[in-house]
Amino acid sequence: DGGITQSPKYLFRKEGQNVTLSCEQNLNHDAMYWYRQDPGQGLRLIYYSQIVNDFQKGDIAEGYSVSREKKESFPLTVTSAQKNPTAFYLCASSTTRGSPLHFGNGTRLTVT
Amino acid sequence: ELKVEQNPLFLSMQEGKNYTIYCNYSTTSDRLYWYRQDPGKSLESLFVLLSNGAVKQEGRLMASLDTKARLSTLHITAAVHDLSATYFCAVDGTQGGSEKLVFGKGTKLTVNP
Helix, strand or coil, X not given: CCCEEEECCEEEECCCCCEEEEEEECCCCCEEEEEEECCCCCEEEEEEEEECCEEEECXXXXXXXXXXXXXXXCCXXXXXCCCCCCEEXXXXXXXXXXXXXXXXXXXXXXXX | CCCEEEECCEXXXXXXXXXXXXXXXXXXXXXXXXXXXXXXXXXXXXXXXXXXXXXXXXXXXXXXXECCCCEEEEEECCCCXXXXXXXXXXXXXXXXXXXXXXXXXXXXXXXXX
């Protein structure tokens, strides 16, 4: 079955460490997105990519970095510069404009 | 900057009742999406509304879009417990040709027996 796989489901890190969240899709979608969700909040866009080797900052890109070396993969690195990294991170993909986003199951990151 | 506001943010209703969730947005857009999220889970697409006057229905849920009023509604008819979830609207705040969705804060719906 086609879909988006995020791993791991839960991730614990110490403050000051960088951590990379994995996102892989086999839907053959061109566009991929990373969102952050905090309790009681909507989703906020971190980064998005329309094609391989190209990506754009979203609304809250500071403290995060991404790469898009392959169409199916869009990993997100949460750096030590991110002041409040504890959150639920969702990866999504889409085909054409006007098509809904397909979401992965998310990674819950806890930094202490 | 596009802003998306949903109300109410919390909604507790009895089974069998009707209610409407509202989604207002601040700048022109002709693409609006509704998603459902169960606790601890990911988001599931419910409706895609792509033009003024668009209306979509699935079971007890009906969504509509008025682009002139910058308003979308999600109407719940004869609610059942299985509809308990958080509902998000998202609006296309496209910049430079790349689709960029801005989400509302969500409406947490609880349907009580």
